[in-house]
Amino acid sequence: MGMTMTQKILADHAGLSAVKAGDLIEAKLDLVLGNDVTTPVAVGVFDKAGFTRVFDPEKIVIVLDHYTPCKDIKSAELCATARDFARRYNISHLYDTGAAGIEHALLPEQGLVGPGDLVIGADSHTCTYGALGAFSTGVGSTDMAAGMAAGENWFKVPAAIRVELTGTLPPYVSGKDVILHLIGLIGVDGALYQSLEFTGPGVAALSMDDRFTIANMAIEAGAKNGIFPVDDKTLAYVKDRFPRPMKVYEADADAEYARTVTIDLSALRPTVSLPHLPSNTKTVDEVKGLPIQQVVIGSCTNGRISDLRAAAAILKGRHVAPGVRCIVIPATQAVWLQCLEEGLMQTFIQAGCAVSTPTCGPCLGGHMGVMSAGERAVATTNRNFVGRMGHVRSEVVLANPAVAAASAVAGCLADPAEL
Numbered sequence: 222m223g224m225t226m227t228q229k230i231l232a233d234h235a236g237l238s239a240v241k242a243g244d245l246i247e248a249k250l251d252l253v254l255g256n257d258v259t260t261p262v263a264v265g266v267f268d269k270a271g272f273t274r275v276f277d278p279e280k281i282v283i284v285l286d287h288y289t290p291c292k293d294i295k296s297a298e299l300c301a302t303a304r305d306f307a308r309r310y311n312i313s314h315l316y317d318t319g320a321a322g323i324e325h326a327l328l329p330e331q332g333l334v335g336p337g338d339l340v341i342g343a344d345s346h347t348c349t350y351g352a353l354g355a356f357s358t359g360v361g362s363t364d365m366a367a368g369m370a371a372g373e374n375w376f377k378v379p380a381a382i383r384v385e386l387t388g389t390l391p392p393y394v395s396g397k398d399v400i401l402h403l404i405g406l407i408g409v410d411g412a413l414y415q416s417l418e419f420t421g422p423g424v425a426a427l428s429m430d431d432r433f434t435i436a437n438m439a440i441e442a443g444a445k446n447g448i449f450p451v452d453d454k455t456l457a458y459v460k461d462r463f464p465r466p467m468k469v470y471e472a473d474a475d476a477e478y479a480r481t482v483t484i485d486l487s488a489l490r491p492t493v494s495l496p497h498l499p500s501n502t503k504t505v506d507e508v509k510g511l512p513i514q515q516v517v518i519g520s521c522t523n524g525r526i527s528d529l530r531a532a533a534a535i536l537k538g539r540h541v542a543p544g545v546r547c548i549v550i551p552a553t554q555a556v557w558l559q560c561l562e563e564g565l566m567q568t569f570i571q572a573g574c575a576v577s578t579p580t581c582g583p584c585l586g587g588h589m590g591v592m593s594a595g596e597r598a599v600a601t602t603n604r605n606f607v608g609r610m611g612h613v614r615s616e617v618v619l620a621n622p623a624v625a626a627a628s629a630v631a632g633c634l635a636d637p638a639e640l
Contacts, residue, residue, distance in 0.1 A: 223473025227416040230356040242380035253368040254342030257285040261302040262362035276372030282314040284324035292588040322553025322579040325349040325521035335463035352432035354451035381416040383478040386423030388487030396431030397621035405502030413443035430527040441499040494619035515598035516629040519550025523601035533565040535626035541573035542632030
């Protein structure tokens with residue numbers, strides 16, 4: 222029996238000719254990632270275990286993005302621990318305030334991850350890099366500590382779900398709608414410890430930003446990882462960006478899949494997830510008019526330049542509705558500068574938005590947009606669990622950037638096609 226893309230990457234990094242679903246393997250790592258929340262925990266484990274060296278200081282990345290610029294004393298102490306560890310072990314890839322960005326947008330942008338890589342990160346949305354044809358998955362801080370010391374980790378080889386994409390996306394529909402639609406179909410545990418492997422003619426119609434968004438939220442379906450084939454768009458993205466030798470993997474024609482899900486992209490409508498699960502999906506026309514108090518446009522899911530262009534196209538010449546706070550967060554410093562150069566910042570400010578330095582802040586209810594009881598937000602983030610963005614009696618509706626911007630203008634959940 223043949224292997225899937227994920228299985229081929231795992232086999233190669235384990236030095237094996239073949240693996241199958243359920244196998245336990247030890248595989249070499251190309252990159253280990255941590256942030257300001259998870260790295261300090263990993264450092265504690267690392268030091269307690271008595272480790273005195275890292276496997277490769279060039280293959281460890283620490284991004285201070287969740288509570289930074291530091292919002293309080295505790296967050297400052299966490300960042301100090303991460304900085305000290307980076308200094309002790311000469312880790313060159315430390316991204317701090319002023320140079321940092323939201324980690325899962327930053328790493329691909331900086332060419333730190335590429336096709337064929339095996340990446341672990343102490344953050345659940347590390348699965349983002351599957352958009353580049355890499356196997357990347359979130360782990361706990363203990364696994365991060367072990368990975369930093371040994372350059373290897375244990376894995377259980379996942380079974381796979383084949384997601385066949387056909388057609389092309391209609392106006393105001395993006396990768397966010399694709400993944401929300403899929404999660405609505407299969408549920409938040411529908412791909413539990415499986416690989417979501419995207420294929421079919423519709424892949425070519427998706428931009429890289431669409432693919433990053435889709436792979437990013439594979440974890441919201443319970444998946445171990447999400448992965449896309451490497452095509453001309455992938456190679457164009459990594460060209461002059463990714464310096465290491467890369468290897469392109471393709472699934473075998475006789476690869477075994479647990480199931481196949483087919484999605485016609487041309488049939489999709491702007492889709493939202495209502496509280497309090499990403500799988501609680503509706504098309505926007507089914508629930509438009511729902512009152513809101515806040516809009517967040519950004520995050521590792523939808524803070525890239527195409528996302529902000531889509532939001533700015535809606536906001537240009539319009540103004541945020543009275544009683545609504547609209548917070549815009551470019552995912553990296555480079556995206557921030559590009560927004561400035563393209564005039565998007567002027568559009569956001571003139572529309573009455575608050576624009577932040579890159580941070581994960583509001584997505585996890587950390588800072589820059591925490592809600593009180595009874596408030597509801599439309600957000601381009603990835604989770605809408607109880608209390609995710611603040612008080613346990615606040616609510617989050619997940620949406621694409623065009624829907625979020627239209628909702629900010631309308632003062633309620635809105636269809637961008639109707640503005």
